[in-house]
Amino acid sequence: MSLIGTVVGVYIPYIAAFIFVVGVLYRVFQWSRSAVPFNITTTCGQQYSLPWLKRTWIDRFDSPFTWWETVIRMLMEIFLFRSLWKNVRYELPAQKAVSTKWLWVFGLVFHWSLLIVLIRHFRFFLEPVPWFVSTLMKLDGFFEVHMDWFQPHMTHILITGLTLLVALLYLLYRRLAFPKERTFSLPSDYIALILLLGVATTGLLMRYVYPVDVSEVKALAQGLLSFHPPANPDLDLMFMLHLLFVSTLLAYFPFSKLMHSAGIFFSPTRNMPNNCRAKRHVNPWNYPVKGVDWNEFYENFKDDLDEIEQMGFVVRPEEY
Amino acid sequence: MSDTEVKFEDMEKFEIVQRFSNWKELLKPSAEMRKGFYSYAASLKDQEYLNLPFPREWSPLDDDWKLPPNWKEIIINKMDELRKKYRSFQVFMDICVRCGACADKCHYYIGTGDPKNMPVVRAELLRSIYRKYFTKTGKVFGEYAGARELTEDVIKEWYIYYFQCSECRRCSVFCPYGIDTAEITMLARELLNSIGISQRFTLTSAAACVRTGNHLGLNPGGVVNSIQYAVDDIKEITGIDVEVPVNKKGADILFVTPSGDYFAQPHWFTFIGYLMIFHELDLDYTMSTYAAEGGNFGFFHSFEVAKKINQKIYKEAKRLGVKWILGGECGHMWRVKHQYMATFVDDTYEDALKSLEEPVNPITGTKFENASSTKMVHILEFLADILKHKKLKIDKSRNDHLRVTHHDSCNIARGMGLFEEPRYVIKSVCNYYYDMPDHSIREKSYCCGSGAGLLADELFELRMRGGMPRAMAVKYVHERYGVNHVTAACAIDRAAIPTLLQYWKLPVQMGGVTELVANAMIMSGEKERDTDLRGNPLGEYLEVEV
Numbered sequence: 044m045s046l047i048g049t050v051v052g053v054y055i056p057y058i059a060a061f062i063f064v065v066g067v068l069y070r071v072f073q074w075s076r077s078a079v080p081f082n083i084t085t086t087c088g089q090q091y092s093l094p095w096l097k098r099t100w101i102d103r104f105d106s107p108f109t110w111w112e113t114v115i116r117m118l119m120e121i122f123l124f125r126s127l128w129k130n131v132r133y134e135l136p137a138q139k140a141v142s143t144k145w146l147w148v149f150g151l152v153f154h155w156s157l158l159i160v161l162i163r164h165f166r167f168f169l170e171p172v173p174w175f176v177s178t179l180m181k182l183d184g185f186f187e188v189h190m191d192w193f194q195p196h197m198t199h200i201l202i203t204g205l206t207l208l209v210a211l212l213y214l215l216y217r218r219l220a221f222p223k224e225r226t227f228s229l230p231s232d233y234i235a236l237i238l239l240l241g242v243a244t245t246g247l248l249m250r251y252v253y254p255v256d257v258s259e260v261k262a263l264a265q266g267l268l269s270f271h272p273p274a275n276p277d278l279d280l281m282f283m284l285h286l287l288f289v290s291t292l293l294a295y296f297p298f299s300k301l302m303h304s305a306g307i308f309f310s311p312t313r314n315m316p317n318n319c320r321a322k323r324h325v326n327p328w329n330y331p332v333k334g335v336d337w338n339e340f341y342e343n344f345k346d347d348l349d350e351i352e353q354m355g356f357v358v359r360p361e362e363y
Numbered sequence: 364m365s366d367t368e369v370k371f372e373d374m375e376k377f378e379i380v381q382r383f384s385n386w387k388e389l390l391k392p393s394a395e396m397r398k399g400f401y402s403y404a405a406s407l408k409d410q411e412y413l414n415l416p417f418p419r420e421w422s423p424l425d426d427d428w429k430l431p432p433n434w435k436e437i438i439i440n441k442m443d444e445l446r447k448k449y450r451s452f453q454v455f456m457d458i459c460v461r462c463g464a465c466a467d468k469c470h471y472y473i474g475t476g477d478p479k480n481m482p483v484v485r486a487e488l489l490r491s492i493y494r495k496y497f498t499k500t501g502k503v504f505g506e507y508a509g510a511r512e513l514t515e516d517v518i519k520e521w522y523i524y525y526f527q528c529s530e531c532r533r534c535s536v537f538c539p540y541g542i543d544t545a546e547i548t549m550l551a552r553e554l555l556n557s558i559g560i561s562q563r564f565t566l567t568s569a570a571a572c573v574r575t576g577n578h579l580g581l582n583p584g585g586v587v588n589s590i591q592y593a594v595d596d597i598k599e600i601t602g603i604d605v606e607v608p609v610n611k612k613g614a615d616i617l618f619v620t621p622s623g624d625y626f627a628q629p630h631w632f633t634f635i636g637y638l639m640i641f642h643e644l645d646l647d648y649t650m651s652t653y654a655a656e657g658g659n660f661g662f663f664h665s666f667e668v669a670k671k672i673n674q675k676i677y678k679e680a681k682r683l684g685v686k687w688i689l690g691g692e693c694g695h696m697w698r699v700k701h702q703y704m705a706t707f708v709d710d711t712y713e714d715a716l717k718s719l720e721e722p723v724n725p726i727t728g729t730k731f732e733n734a735s736s737t738k739m740v741h742i743l744e745f746l747a748d749i750l751k752h753k754k755l756k757i758d759k760s761r762n763d764h765l766r767v768t769h770h771d772s773c774n775i776a777r778g779m780g781l782f783e784e785p786r787y788v789i790k791s792v793c794n795y796y797y798d799m800p801d802h803s804i805r806e807k808s809y810c811c812g813s814g815a816g817l818l819a820d821e822l823f824e825l826r827m828r829g830g831m832p833r834a835m836a837v838k839y840v841h842e843r844y845g846v847n848h849v850t851a852a853c854a855i856d857r858a859a860i861p862t863l864l865q866y867w868k869l870p871v872q873m874g875g876v877t878e879l880v881a882n883a884m885i886m887s888g889e890k891e892r893d894t895d896l897r898g899n900p901l902g903e904y905l906e907v908e909v
Binding site: 328 | 447575707
């Protein structure tokens with residue numbers, strides 16, 4: 044048993060973490076190395092032009108002119124999914140688009156739940172547990188449920204763990220059930236969801252159904268973090284499954300669409316201000332292209348152009 | 364612009380068949396050329412004139428597209444080059460999660476039901492190749508990682524579907540990462556160009572623009588003739604002699620407008636509108652026959668051709684010694700002017716940009732701070748400023764026969780953010796203004812269906828289908844408020860929307876914003892007017908014939 048514990052608890056997580064870190068850095072490095080030739084921001088609100096022209100707060104962040112407006116646009120995109128909020132569905136017989144927020148709701152629930160669950164996991168790695176982690180735990184567990192008949196140790200239902208699962212199930216459901224989504228979903232879209240579902244399910248099972256020895260888990264987590272992993276750890280089956288899913292997900296991450304989490308920061312249609320005419324953007328690989336210059340143009344249309352000169356460069360109405 | 368000659372009989376009725384296949388099906392290239400959905404190939408003459416790679420006669424209907432022998436290698440190398448040149452390309456290829464928020468935002472998808480017109484799938488057409496040749500997972504797992512082999516059919520599929528995208532960026536508004544299909548389409552067209560595949564309509568206009576200075580291929584004499592007709596028309600309508608400076612050195616402002624304005628309908632009324640207003644303001648400006656085009660069809664083809672066309676404007680501004688540049692009502696022109704123009708400038712004409720001054724409105728003294736680097740101001744920013752300072756005498760009741768709505772053109776909506784200026788201008792000169800439903804205006808505006816080189820006649824069915832959401836939004840305000848006039852600050856819209864309204868049988872006319880200003884403007888010394896610029900009687904509600 045202890046050999047499996049070492050492989051699953053130590054070797055695999057280290058390899059996965061290595062692939063994750065190096066892979067993500069490599070991808071980010073590759074993106075940042077390629078040029079941004081043009082300012083192609085997508086303007087979703089009124090531009091800054093004449094000072095008296097009405098520009099709402101929302102316009103300023105959907106069509107930012109200054110750098111701080113751009114930062115707020117990015118923050119709204121990252122933390123509130125601003126663009127998804129705008130989502131509409133086109134209804135063919137009625138010939139109109141109606142607002143639809145389900146993807147926004149479940150997308151936001153999934154990502155926020157995942158973030159909170161991740162922060163909660165700090166308590167396994169850090170000793171003493173930082174104040175924000177314990178506060179978050181308290182907030183997350185404000186439903187105190189005593190179900191002694193089910194699990195004697197359980198007093199808190201941690202909401203985000205459950206919302207994470209529900210949101211993931213919805214995201215999977217829409218790919219399977221909606222015709223458009225089923226049409227363009229690739230195997231890799233399902234793989235990402237299945238891995239995340241695996242992580243979430245094993246985590247929930249550990250918490251509510253098959254309790255694991257938390258002190259053992261904590262010893263392993265702290266050992267891994269300090270590069271002194273415990274020798275021959277004796278791990279529960281459910282925990283090992285959880286760890287395997289997490290490791291697979293980490294190793295898969297840099298090769299997959301999950302890179303969107305880093306990529307959004309690099310998206311030129313969102314991270315650039317709409318000040319294209321006020322501030323010149325420089326294309327690093329710009330090169331001269333020969334066009335027709337005035338002299339060549341004049342040679343080609345000499346007669347016409349001389350005639351315009353004879354007219355004194357002015358076109359007047361003909362006499363009636 | 365032979366738009367009005369399009370025959371409707373084959374197209375009396377169409378149905379939208381929504382097809383839902385699966386990812387494996389989508390990976391198979393669909394290379395079938397269906398009438399109304401594929402573009403004609405660029406002519407040899409234009410390819411040669413623009414020095415494009417591998418010029419030749421070819422047709423999309425041929426089995427053999429006469430690609431260069433090492434075409435595959437060229438595409439892969441070009442992709443590698445673009446990957447390094449455009450961060451957008453690499454990031455947009457890597458981070459899509461296929462959430463589907465973009466899927467039904469594309470007007471071509473709504474109108475055709477073809478899954479490959481969903482923005483996410485349109486990007487996958489390229490992404491699948493990118494995965495195969497540039498990512499580990501694609502190399503190892505192939506099809507199961509959503510990767511596929513680059514074949515001639517893939518090239519054909521690209522040609523079909525990347526010329527079914529009008530680069531309107533509507534999907535980019537809804538994408539949680541801002542993935543912009545316009546950017547992907549532009550890069551895909553760059554790739555196609557590298558093996559000598561271009562679309563006829565785009566390239567004919569671009570080549571004409573390089574040669575003559577405008578997309579229509581008018582000689583300088585032709586431009587002058589158009590202006591001649593315009594001043595004659597103005598004299599007939601108002602009784603006033605309007606003089607238009609052309610190629611005049613030492614003026615304050617160079618005025619540049621899309622060449623469609625020179626004679627197409629209903630652009631014409633916007634064109635005479637500009638000239639009337641400039642005369643009334645006694646503006647010191649000039650037009651140019653060298654920089655006679657604001658639009659840039661090169662932008663729909665490749666970086667190089669776009670630059671070729673755009674440099675004329677700055678070069679001409681310097682030659683004429685103007686202080687700054689004023690631009691007419693055009694859509695993609697303003698995407699280029701706003702986001703690309705100053706960036707295009709290289710050392711060979713840096714001095715031209717430097718020779719200009721920060722734009723100041725000579726009539727009101729307003730500094731256009733937002734254009735301080737590019738030195739190019741939009742006519743509607745200019746007019747909003749003029750109207751705010753009450754520098755024109757306006758009789759709003761002259762537009763009382765119209766119930767007006769405004770179509771936000773894609774490029775100035777999502778590539779510039781010009782929403783309030785047109786509304787301010789229209790409301791200053793019209794008593795009856797109604798917005799279309801929220802999902803169809805401002806940043807959510809639907810394309811007319813004909814942008815980015817898709818105005819070609821052979822794409823007629825696609826255009827009418829793609830324009831359907833816009834037409835239905837117009838129908839809504841027509842039925843509800845009696846709207847009989849759509850404005851749009853875009854020359855492509857002015858060419859495409861009348862046909863669209865006719866096809867969808869809506870008794871609504873359309874035109875530019877400036878036209879309405881000129882309608883309502885009382886010129887000093889003008890004769891009594893009882894019609895608008897189009898000759899429609901003033902006063903009673905205008906019934907437009909279908």
